[in-house]
Amino acid sequence: MNVYGIRAIYKFEMARMWRTLMQSVLSPVISTSLYFVVFGSAIGSRMGDIDGVSYGAFIIPGLVMLSLLMQSISNASFGIYMPKFSGTIYEVLSAPVSFVEVVIGYVGAAATKSTILGLIILLTARLFVDYSVDHPIWMFLFLVLTAITFSLFGFIIGIWADTFEKLQIVPLMIVTPLVFLGGTFYSISMLPPIWQTITLFNPVVYLISGFRWAFYGISDVNVLLCAGMTFLFMVICLAIIAMIFKTGYRLRS
Amino acid sequence: MHPDISVTNLYKTYASGHQALKDINLEIRRGEIFALLGPNGAGKTTLISIICGIVNHTSGTVLADGHNIASDYRAARARIGLVPQELNTDAFETVWDTVSFSRGLFGKAPNPAHIEKVLKSLSLWDKRDSRIMALSGGMKRRVMIAKALSHEPQILFLDEPTAGVDVELRRDMWELVRRLRESGVTIILTTHYIEEAEEMADRIGVISQGQLILVEDKHTLMRKLGKKELRLHLQAPLESVPESLSDLQLELSEDGTELVYTFDTSEERTGIATLLRRLAEQGVDFKDLRTRESSLEEIFVNLVKAKV
Numbered sequence: 052m053n054v055y056g057i058r059a060i061y062k063f064e065m066a067r068m069w070r071t072l073m074q075s076v077l078s079p080v081i082s083t084s085l086y087f088v089v090f091g092s093a094i095g096s097r098m099g100d101i102d103g104v105s106y107g108a109f110i111i112p113g114l115v116m117l118s119l120l121m122q123s124i125s126n127a128s129f130g131i132y133m134p135k136f137s138g139t140i141y142e143v144l145s146a147p148v149s150f151v152e153v154v155i156g157y158v159g160a161a162a163t164k165s166t167i168l169g170l171i172i173l174l175t176a177r178l179f180v181d182y183s184v185d186h187p188i189w190m191f192l193f194l195v196l197t198a199i200t201f202s203l204f205g206f207i208i209g210i211w212a213d214t215f216e217k218l219q220i221v222p223l224m225i226v227t228p229l230v231f232l233g234g235t236f237y238s239i240s241m242l243p244p245i246w247q248t249i250t251l252f253n254p255v256v257y258l259i260s261g262f263r264w265a266f267y268g269i270s271d272v273n274v275l276l277c278a279g280m281t282f283l284f285m286v287i288c289l290a291i292i293a294m295i296f297k298t299g300y301r302l303r304s
Numbered sequence: 305m306h307p308d309i310s311v312t313n314l315y316k317t318y319a320s321g322h323q324a325l326k327d328i329n330l331e332i333r334r335g336e337i338f339a340l341l342g343p344n345g346a347g348k349t350t351l352i353s354i355i356c357g358i359v360n361h362t363s364g365t366v367l368a369d370g371h372n373i374a375s376d377y378r379a380a381r382a383r384i385g386l387v388p389q390e391l392n393t394d395a396f397e398t399v400w401d402t403v404s405f406s407r408g409l410f411g412k413a414p415n416p417a418h419i420e421k422v423l424k425s426l427s428l429w430d431k432r433d434s435r436i437m438a439l440s441g442g443m444k445r446r447v448m449i450a451k452a453l454s455h456e457p458q459i460l461f462l463d464e465p466t467a468g469v470d471v472e473l474r475r476d477m478w479e480l481v482r483r484l485r486e487s488g489v490t491i492i493l494t495t496h497y498i499e500e501a502e503e504m505a506d507r508i509g510v511i512s513q514g515q516l517i518l519v520e521d522k523h524t525l526m527r528k529l530g531k532k533e534l535r536l537h538l539q540a541p542l543e544s545v546p547e548s549l550s551d552l553q554l555e556l557s558e559d560g561t562e563l564v565y566t567f568d569t570s571e572e573r574t575g576i577a578t579l580l581r582r583l584a585e586q587g588v589d590f591k592d593l594r595t596r597e598s599s600l601e602e603i604f605v606n607l608v609k610a611k612v
Contacts, residue, residue: 053378059408063397070396138392142451145356145386146409147378303360304318 056148060156061163064130068164075126076168079118083172086114087179090236095180101238102269107180111173112263113235116255119169119194120201120230124222127161127205132218135210135301144303150296154206154289161202162195169194182266190265196281197258203288210301229255234263239271254284306370307331308459308490309355314364316350316514324350326514328364332459332492337485339505339522340494341604347514348494349389352461356386369458382411385457389464389494391444395437399428402436403450410455422453425480442473449480460484462493466500478504498604512608525603534565534576536583537592546586552579563590 068075091107098106134140143153176182184190212218233255239247250256251272261277264270270277295302309332316325324347332338342348353359355366357373357380366373368380394402403419423429426446431439436447445465452460462481466474481491481504495501501508502522509519518525541560552575555564563583567574583590 053411055408055411055413059405062408063401063405066397066401137394138388138390139394141358141386141388141392142406142409144358145381145384147381147411148409149378299360303358 053146053148053152056146057152057156057159060143060148060153061160064126064157064160065163067130068126068160075122075164076171079122079168080171080175083114083118084175084179086110087176091176091180101241102267104267104269105181108182108267109238109263110236111176111180111182112266113230113233113259115169115172115176115194116197116259116262117227117230117235118172119165119197120226120255120258121222122165122168123161123198123201124205124208124226126164127158127202128209128212128218128222130157130161131206131209132212140302150293153296154203154292158199158202158206161205162198165198165202166195169198184266185268186265190262193258193262193265193278193281196278196285197262200281200285200288203285203292207288207291207295210295213301226255229253230259234259234271254280257281305334306367308334308369309492310365310367310370311351311355312365314351314354314366315362316347316354316359317362324514325354325361328511328514328516330509330516330519332490333507334490335485335488336506337481337491337493337504338507338509339501340492340509340511341498341501342494342511343608346511348511349463350514351511352386352463352492352494356384356461357381358386378411382455383458385452385455385460387448387452387460387462387465389467391441391448393436393444393447395435397436398433399423399436399439399447399450400432402447403454406451407454410457412455418456419454422450425483426450427476442469445469445473449477453484457489459490459492462491464494466495466497474500510604510607518607526597531566531568531597531602532574533596534567534579535594535596536563536565536590537561537594538563539589539591542588546588548586549582549588552582554579563588 087107090110095105095107095110100106101109134143148156208218208221232250233253234250239250239256239260242250257272257277257280260271261274261281264274264277294300309330311328311330314325314328315323317323328347328351340348340351350359354361355368355373357377366380369383371377371380371383373380397405400419400423403422404414407415407419420429423432426449428443428446428450431443436444439447449462449465465477465481469477478500481493485491493500493505505522507519508522508525510517538561542556542563543560545554545556545563553566555566556562557564565576565579567576
């Protein structure tokens with residue numbers, strides 16, 4: 052295994068994060084804090100508890116997931132799109148690194164960044180809303196697993212995209228609606244039965260439910276099913292990436 | 305000793321249907337400077353890109369130092385350094401970081417002393433902490449070379465290394481290439497500047513329309529295909545070549561002041577003695593004479609023309 056190669060890619064990507072600290076950390080922290088202020092403190096104080104949890108605390112796992120998903124996708128997609136755009140990808144393609152090593156480097160860095168960000172957002176939330184974490188280890192595992200899975204997804208988008216527009220379109224047009232309709236702001240048991248069934252086809256429901264269980268011990272869906280679905284999505288992403296590297300899709304002509 | 309690069313029956317057809325390479329067979333010896341010449345779109349960059357792993361080949365075999373570039377790609381690629389034609393660099397990284405990144409990517413442990421040596425040899429040491437975007441085009445070109453040399457490759461590909469660089473940098477690069485060759489590095493370069501190949505290469509390959517039409521030792525090539533001209537500056541201008549000399553390979557310059565005799569350098573008898581004797585017999589006097597050998601450029605143009 053080319054450990055130096057993985058380290059080089061990882062270090063390079065992490066350096067990009069420190070260079071763009073305002074964009075990659077501060078901006079998502081500020082926008083999520085606004086949600087906490089508006090929905091948690093202001094509106095939340097007038098809303099009833101959900102499953103015994105105050106509304107402000109109830110929305111925290113969903114909002115952390117929203118940032119985690121968006122940042123994982125954006126970090127990983129940008130990380131691999133930029134070398135394609137600038138032409139520096141030639142170096143990665145001509146280097147003695149396997150696709151697994153390339154993925155560990157890029158996706159590992161993207162997942163690290165979004166995990167750090169998720170933890171920062173959690174700490175920030177504490178300034179506005181009181182909350183507890185019943186299962187901290189599970190919470191952290193869900194955080195990391197989701198970060199890795201959606202960084203893999205972002206990596207695929209970065210390879211597929213050949214314009215900046217395409218890079219933005221999936222997070223904005225698909226992921227954001229899925230997160231908002233995936234139980235960030237409500238428990239899916241509050242929906243009419245038909246919508247409850249439809250909602251189960253939204254993969255984000257499982258992420259948010261599992262994550263919320265780690266906080267408050269309540270979940271819309273069985274927690275093992277949540278972990279299994281997240282894991283399944285990760286395996287699908289890995290299989291797609293393996294195919295991409297095998298065929299050279301959008302990388303090698 | 306096996307060749308450093310061995311290409312056998314290599315074909316490349318792009319998805320568009322364009323056949324970029326047709327049955328390329330080529331061996332590049334260790335420690336030589338090999339120049340690949342060819343017009344635009346001939347397939348030079350495709351060939352280099354396949355050997356370096358950037359483009360997939362359709363069929364055929366490529367070995368780098370005996371390692372198959374497909375089945376044993378790690379060993380093959382670790383031996384190769386590539387300086388591509390385009391100035392594809394990062395923008396925000398420092399020179400030191402980007403060169404160190406390349407070394408790591410190619411699986412080598414950090415070695416600040418080597419990076420320092422490379423940067424100094426390319427006059428980049430003073431710029432080591434500069435961001436790449438702040439550098440001039442020529443400096444960026446040097447950074448590309450430094451990146452390729454960062455992992456101490458045994459084989460170095462230079463794709464149009466001096467395209468668009470100033471005279472000083474071109475000379476520096478020639479000097480660097482010579483030093484690298486002295487240290488045992490095999491160098492393969494493509495170039496539009498035929499004087500570059502003439503100046504530096506040991507052997508020359510000419511590629512045209514995806515086919516390797518010739519591979520030859522440079523001196524042999526110039527001797528075999530080169531023509532020599534003898535130009536006689538006449539005492540008095542002529543209106544045409546005298547009828548009695550029409551059996552000789554003679555041409556008259558436009559202003560009638562020079563007779564030009566073309567002969568083959570590889571022939572044992574050049575015919576110069578006969579020419580001079582017959583000129584004297586015909587009373588054609590000349591006040592000066594000079595000879596000129598055809599350049600590699602002329603040889604190249606003739607070769608490619610003949611192919612078309």
